[in-house]
Amino acid sequence: MDVFFIGVGEACDSEHGNTSVLVTTGPGVRVLCDCGFSVPHHFFRICDDPDELDMVWISHFHGDHYFGMPLLLLRLWEMRRSRPLVIAGQTGVADQVRKSFDMAYSGFAAKLCYPLDFMEIEPGESRQHAGLTMRTVQTVHSRRNLGLLLDDGDRKLYYSGDGRPSADVAALARDCDLAVHEAFKLEDEFPSHGSVSGCLRLAAEARIKRLALVHLERGVRREQADVIRDTLARNPSVTLPVEGTRISL
Ligand SMILES: [Zn+2]
Numbered sequence: 450m451d452v453f454f455i456g457v458g459e460a461c462d463s464e465h466g467n468t469s470v471l472v473t474t475g476p477g478v479r480v481l482c483d484c485g486f487s488v489p490h491h492f493f494r495i496c497d498d499p500d501e502l503d504m505v506w507i508s509h510f511h512g513d514h515y516f517g518m519p520l521l522l523l524r525l526w527e528m529r530r531s532r533p534l535v536i537a538g539q540t541g542v543a544d545q546v547r548k549s550f551d552m553a554y555s556g557f558a559a560k561l562c563y564p565l566d567f568m569e570i571e572p573g574e575s576r577q578h579a580g581l582t583m584r585t586v587q588t589v590h591s592r593r594n595l596g597l598l599l600d601d602g603d604r605k606l607y608y609s610g611d612g613r614p615s616a617d618v619a620a621l622a623r624d625c626d627l628a629v630h631e632a633f634k635l636e637d638e639f640p641s642h643g644s645v646s647g648c649l650r651l652a653a654e655a656r657i658k659r660l661a662l663v664h665l666e667r668g669v670r671r672e673q674a675d676v677i678r679d680t681l682a683r684n685p686s687v688t689l690p691v692e693g694t695r696i697s698l
């Protein structure tokens with residue numbers, strides 16, 4: 450499994466882009482996790498083939514996680530995609546994506562030259578697609594957010610989206626090879642956001658093998674760089690990726 454970081458920032462971070470990862474599983478299935486405002490322009494810098502993307506996962510309906518969908522769909526049409534595109538998320542994902550597309554490019558959905566296959570994956574359910582098994586868990590966030598466990602049969606990735614880990618997250622993410630987790634602050638200041646220390650506790654409790662911290666509040670990333678560097682030095686299994694980082698599992 451290969452995990453490529455398209456962006457690692459929070460909603461307003463103009464330097465690091467909105468958090469999004471492109472996952473390529475062992476058998477070559479490609480999943481884009483979250484598609485916020487800044488993501489399509491970065492994604493299309495590395496995408497030559499409009500048919501290579503299999504699925505988009507949307508963790509929740511905040512703009513920095515799905516308002517890039519209209520441009521993603523438009524550009525794939527421009528590039529003449531022909532395969533169906535699976536768009537997965539919580540209940541209501543089809544309605545939210547269709548509405549955002551219609552607001553951005555009114556009437557364009559009817560022109561698309563490839564089908565959109567929507568897939569809802571609620572906590573407690575298990576979905577299979579292209580050799581992948583996917584399960585979800587609700588986190589603690591200001592808008593309902595689902596963390597995703599992607600299992601390709603060989604490696605397991607947990608992608609948090611936004612929010613502090615709920616009591617159920619450790620069970621789903623247990624023993625996973627990599628967790629890409631939101632850490633907005635160093636400590637648990639915001640009830641609806643994760644933190645660096647909270648992620649370290651989760652990783653220890655769930656025996657997560659590698660932890661990548663994303664979605665840091667931009668002021669924290671800038672002003673607390675020394676503290677973050679010290680934390681990483683003490684925890685070799687934890688990384689702070691930047692856009693363009695690639696982790697092979
Ligand atoms: Zn966010």
Ligand SMILES: [Zn+2]
Nearest residue numbers: 509511590611
């Ligand atoms: Zn959010």
